[in-house]
Amino acid sequence: MSSEVRLFIDGAEFRVPAGISVAAALRHAGYEATRRAFDASPRAAFCGMGVCFECRVRIDGSERLGCLERVTDDMDIRCDA
Amino acid sequence: MPELRTEILVIGAGPAGIAAAVSAERAGARALLVDMQAEPGGQIWRGQWARPTLAPARQWLDALRGSPVDARYGLRLVDFAEPGLAVFDTAQGAVRVRCERLVIATGARERQLPFPGWTLPGVFGAGGLQVLVKNGWPVKGRRVVVAGSGPLLLAAAATLRAAGAEIACIAEQRRTRDLARFALSLAPNPGKCLQAAILRTKLAGVPYRRNAWVERADGAGRVESICLRRGARSERIECDALAVGFGLVPNTEIARLLGCALHDGAVVVDEHQHSSVPGVYCAGEICGIGGVDQALVQGEIAGRAAAGAATASFRLNIARSRSAHFARALRDAFVLRDELRNLAGDDTLLCRCENVTFAQVRGCRSQREARLHARLGMGHCQARICGAAGEFLFGWDAEATVRPPLAPSRLSCFTVVRSESTRQESP
Numbered sequence: 001m002s003s004e005v006r007l008f009i010d011g012a013e014f015r016v017p018a019g020i021s022v023a024a025a026l027r028h029a030g031y032e033a034t035r036r037a038f039d040a041s042p043r044a045a046f047c048g049m050g051v052c053f054e055c056r057v058r059i060d061g062s063e064r065l066g067c068l069e070r071v072t073d074d075m076d077i078r079c080d081a
Numbered sequence: 082m083p084e085l086r087t088e089i090l091v092i093g094a095g096p097a098g099i100a101a102a103v104s105a106e107r108a109g110a111r112a113l114l115v116d117m118q119a120e121p122g123g124q125i126w127r128g129q130w131a132r133p134t135l136a137p138a139r140q141w142l143d144a145l146r147g148s149p150v151d152a153r154y155g156l157r158l159v160d161f162a163e164p165g166l167a168v169f170d171t172a173q174g175a176v177r178v179r180c181e182r183l184v185i186a187t188g189a190r191e192r193q194l195p196f197p198g199w200t201l202p203g204v205f206g207a208g209g210l211q212v213l214v215k216n217g218w219p220v221k222g223r224r225v226v227v228a229g230s231g232p233l234l235l236a237a238a239a240t241l242r243a244a245g246a247e248i249a250c251i252a253e254q255r256r257t258r259d260l261a262r263f264a265l266s267l268a269p270n271p272g273k274c275l276q277a278a279i280l281r282t283k284l285a286g287v288p289y290r291r292n293a294w295v296e297r298a299d300g301a302g303r304v305e306s307i308c309l310r311r312g313a314r315s316e317r318i319e320c321d322a323l324a325v326g327f328g329l330v331p332n333t334e335i336a337r338l339l340g341c342a343l344h345d346g347a348v349v350v351d352e353h354q355h356s357s358v359p360g361v362y363c364a365g366e367i368c369g370i371g372g373v374d375q376a377l378v379q380g381e382i383a384g385r386a387a388a389g390a391a392t393a394s395f396r397l398n399i400a401r402s403r404s405a406h407f408a409r410a411l412r413d414a415f416v417l418r419d420e421l422r423n424l425a426g427d428d429t430l431l432c433r434c435e436n437v438t439f440a441q442v443r444g445c446r447s448q449r450e451a452r453l454h455a456r457l458g459m460g461h462c463q464a465r466i467c468g469a470a471g472e473f474l475f476g477w478d479a480e481a482t483v484r485p486p487l488a489p490s491r492l493s494c495f496t497v498v499r500s501e502s503t504r505q506e507s508p
């Protein structure tokens with residue numbers, strides 16, 4: 001098993017440690033916020049456990065929670081959920 | 082659409098659910114264990130599946146590996162199409178599970194109390210940041226304030242520090258007197274005393290402030306500083322992150338959907354962990370906050386009972402009454418102080434999902450009224466965060482509202498529920 005995976009965030013390529021959550025991968029990639037609220041205020045992971053839905057992103061086309069999903073090779077993550 | 086069948090469906094693969102599924106199989110039943118996370122372990126044993134470092138985690142996760150339990154992850158229960166037919170949301174679409182009996186072990190979440198700045202990136206739950214870090218969230222070299230109430234603050238701070246964070250301080254809202262009483266109440270429980278001693282060592286040199294709470298968080302686009310209140314004094318502390326939580330509340334949505342009776346926000350169970358609904362057992366934090374030891378013993382009892390092996394066990398009964406003692410001490414010691422009701426300003430958000438401010442719900446007498454009037458709790462999280470806040474802040478009854486689906490789900494989940502089934506109300 002390789003210790004890194006390669007994935008894409010908003011179209012750009014990143015390498016992150018294998019086995020981490022998508023939320024953690026976004027932080028590794030330098031993202032502070034991963035979502036905008038109605039008033040455009042920035043939001044990011046908050047509860048860490050699938051309760052608040054603040055960490056939602058689009059993964060390979062469908063809306064998922066970044067804190068519950070693990071990174072996989074060639075994953076396509078988009079911060080427009 | 083895939084449909085699975087099992088004798089006993091266990092929802093939640095934390096300590097309680099793992100113990101229930103393994104014990105049910107040992108007692109001769111077939112069990113299917115599901116969790117919405119990617120791995121088993123629940124909150125306390127996050128990240129232990131791949132690399133166990135805690136002895137009880139290793140013991141139970143090995144038992145799960147070696148048992149014939151059918152365990153599946155990435156499945157979130159969102160509804161029951163009919164009694165005994167559970168509907169799950171997964172990354173690949175909906176999955177249904179038909180079962181004869183159910184063990185609900187969905188654990189607890191943190192109570193959050195809104196204050197100005199609480200929606201800024203970099204503000205997390207205390208246990209929230211802890212579990213994010215256990216799944217690889219980087220905090221090395223970051224300066225973190227840990228605040229709120231309860232023993233979870235210490236466990237969280239220890240995890241963050243071990244991962245390389247600098248803990249600026251731990252702020253506990255409770256008075257010194259109550260904390261001393263809590264420490265004394267641990268005396269008859271050598272396991273808890275040892276845990277406390279280990280935490281003290283891991284946190285040596287970290288400032289621990291009692292009678293202190295965060296009043297606000299500030300920053301441009303992310304948290305850069307917080308204000309900490311202690312009596313008449315308010316102190317600004319610069320930080321990269323704030324990890325804040327005010328104790329735990331049981332995740333009772335599924336139990337409520339099925340009609341299980343609740344008391345004080347927790348599911349009511351008998352000595353076999355059986356709820357008020359026939360065939361529905363509950364175990365762990367959803368039966369009242371009591372920590373991992375209580376979750377394990379209740380899980381064992383529930384699993385055996387669901388498998389039809391409900392003979393009283395002396396060992397389990399003793400273990401259960403000991404953990405109930407700890408649960409009571411916990412609840413009595415960390416009562417939230419009144420000042421925490423006045424942190425929010427008019428324009429502070431109460432509902433993060435729908436951006437509902439405190440001013441917008443002024444005058445509302447219930448969670449329901451605030452929902453109808455201002456869309457409070459109508460967003461993605463379905464009042465999981467603002468409900469627990471409203472309960473403490475305004476005395477609203479958060480238990481009153483639960484509607485399927487229990488999470489925003491794909492259309493495919495709805496299709497099952499609406500067209501294929503003759504929808505009946507659960508007993």
Ligand SMILES: Cc1cc2nc3c(=O)[nH]c(=O)nc-3n(C[C@H](O)[C@H](O)[C@H](O)COP(=O)(O)OP(=O)(O)OC[C@H]3O[C@@H](n4cnc5c(N)ncnc54)[C@H](O)[C@@H]3O)c2cc1C
Pocket residue numbers: 048049050092093094095096097098115116117118122123124125126156157158159186187188189190191207208209211212233236237329332335364365366367372373376
């Ligand atoms: C964020 C957090 C961190 C914590 N950290 C610690 C710690 O470090 N030390 C400590 O002693 N205690 C900790 N606790 C306390 C913890 O609640 C208990 O120690 C213990 O984990 C409780 O076990 P449990 O099996 O009852 O629940 P949990 O461990 O919470 O397990 C419940 C499981 O149910 C799953 N679930 C919930 N709803 C659904 C659904 N609809 N569909 C599918 N699966 C679902 C969850 O994903 C979770 O894995 C923490 C609690 C929280 C909330």
Ligand code: FES
Pocket residue numbers: 044045046047048049050051052053054055056065066067068
């Ligand atoms: S951080 Fe709350 S749901 Fe992921």
